[in-house]
Amino acid sequence: MITPLQVSPLRSSLHALAPMGLGTPDVESLVSYYCRLAVSHATTTDELGRFVAQAMRLELAPEFDWHARQLSGLRDAAMSWSSALSALTGVAGLDGLTFLPWREVIAQNGRSLVASGQYCPLCFAEDLQQARKPYFRLAWESSQSTVCHRHGTQLRQQCPSCARTNIRHAAAVVVPGWCTKCGEFLGRAIEDPIPQADVGALWKARQIAQLVAAQHSLTTQPCRASMLRAVEQIMAAMDGGQAAAFARRHGLGKSTVHHWLKGPGTPKLDVSLSIALHSGLSLVHLLTGDLSNWTPPTCNAQLALPLELPARPDRAPARQLDWGDIEQQLQAILQLPEPIPVLEVARRLDVEARQLYLRANRLTRELGARWVSYARSRRDLRLAVIGPHLEAIARDVLAEGKSLNRREVAKRISPEMLASVPRLDAVLKDVQVRMLAEQGACGSGTAH
Structure with a gap:
């Protein structure tokens, strides 16, 4: 059994600069x-x-x-x-x-x-x-x-x-x-x-500023389904549920609105700003689908027709990740006797590796450092076993006056053994440099 590796305290490869303005409208890009x-x-x-x-x-x-x-x-x-x-x-x-x-x-x-x-x-x-x-x-x-x-x-x-x-x-x-x-x-x-x-430009700028300020305190990621439900409610209240009237209000084609509500489409940012402006909502409330305190502007009130909206198939809700549970699983994986790479960890947890680095940075980096150390020790062990064989082959190749390269080595070694050597070209170069140094030392000793 392979014993758990001891990993030294992590040090970042790059300076751990603190971002500026987090949680404010002036957050750094x-x-x-x-x-x-x-x-x-x-x-x-x-x-x-x-x-x-x-x-x-x-x-x-x-x-x-x-x-x-x-x-x-x-x-x-x-x-x-x-x-x-x-x-x-x-x-x-x-x-x-x-x-x-x-x-x-x-x-x-x-x-x-x-x-x-x-x-x-x-x-x-x-x-x-x-x-x-x-x-x-x-x-x-x-x-x-x-x-x-x-x-x-x-x-x-x-x-x-x-x-x-x-x-x-x-x-x-x-x-x-x-x-x-x-x-x-x-x-x-x-x-x-x-x-x-x-x-108008100032209103837009303030909406964008509120957007970047709000994203630091979001508890869940804004969901397309919730946002489109809010759009449907706005359309029903202000345009009698008529997609054509709603589209005209915002300078769109009716097919564009149907592409959102019936297909995979999502409104562009300028369109969402237009919807927020006409409905009296903030951009943040619209994109998060929060209509809890919203009432239609009186100046835009229209005749409410008792029309039924066409049924729309339910979409699967956006997956919300429980990062507390994920961190516990990462802690357990860190205790496994044999390390595994971060990509495999992400596959097992059904999470993108990029998200692990963003949301569970310390644990993910510990897993990565542990795997790198483990992979390096395995590589060194393989090289210790196959090293003498490579040196013997190198001496034969050089004695025949040929260049020491992958093709010449492949003629004299089994494919399985060849595949087990990581970075073969670099290893062969090291062997050649060491042998030339030994020959130079021997020649110097003889002349002396």
């Missing part, structure tokens, strides 16, 4: 956290991306651009990178720096994030005044936010000093708050007054 993490390690954003990908065994395209991955968005890239950074920093819950908590109730098609980044100069100025490092807010990432929810000023995409755009992405080193082109502070005082926002 994952893009900002990623940039600050690169600066704290005195490395470039590209180098950090390659390190994270290598450590987590992620595939990177040759033309990989970290800023094109929508790190703070709703898609799988946000899930993969937030969980990877949680695993490497030891900071759990970094998906809270993205819009991932709302991915079930906001359509992922279309561009929900701004392309080149935007910022509020007054927020940057206040960061410095309050002895706080400037950082990019998650609310600024949304394409529906065009103004600052606090100052009511237009968000900027240009540097006030050099007037260049794309000042957040087009550089190897990004320090939030400073232009990557000219190096000037983006929150400095400027002579021209910053234009004030219109009322």
Whole structure:
């Protein structure tokens, strides 16, 4: 029986930076956290991306651009990178720096994030005044936010000093708050007054700000079925249950509404904002399906026709994970005599490995470290057994004047033994280097 391995206290591979503004409308974006993490390690954003990908065994395209991955968005890239950074920093819950908590109730098609980044100069100025490092807010990432929810000023995409755009992405080193082109502070005082926002844009910005503030205190993940039930109730109360009238109100096609209610569709964020505005709801209440205190606006009251809504097949409710129970199971797995990899643990618990790193970070990292130590000891044991055979084969190959490579070794060893050697090319290189060193030592000794 293999005895349980003793694992030393975990140390994170990357600095355990604390996210800024958690639980507030000014919560930091994952893009900002990623940039600050690169600066704290005195490395470039590209180098950090390659390190994270290598450590987590992620595939990177040759033309990989970290800023094109929508790190703070709703898609799988946000899930993969937030969980990877949680695993490497030891900071759990970094998906809270993205819009991932709302991915079930906001359509992922279309561009929900701004392309080149935007910022509020007054927020940057206040960061410095309050002895706080400037950082990019998650609310600024949304394409529906065009103004600052606090100052009511237009968000900027240009540097006030050099007037260049794309000042957040087009550089190897990004320090939030400073232009990557000219190096000037983006929150400095400027002579021209910053234009004030219109009322509609300010309302949208505040809805997005409330959304990112609320996601830190969510007890359950917002569910598509609950949100669509709320939409049906709003449509019944304000439009007599008529999808066509509801669609006209929000500038949609009737088929789009049917695609939500009868098919797999989900409203886009701009449409949800329109529904919230016309119904007098907050965006948070709409997306969480909370109509407990809602009454239809009197100005939108319509004739209530006694029409029955078409029956809709029940959808399976979204699965709610009991993380207390999952952590107990992880504790039990840690006590098993033979370690198992994190991916196998996730399969047994029917949970994504990425979620384990985000929600049970410490236990998951302990499991990962235990497996790595165990796998390394097994590899060393196999090499100790097969090492003498490889050295004998290497001597024969080199004596014949041939190159020591996988093809030549495969001619002289069984496929089973060959398959049991991890990283064979690296092992052969080590053997060759050691043998050449021995020959050099012998030649030196003879000459002496």
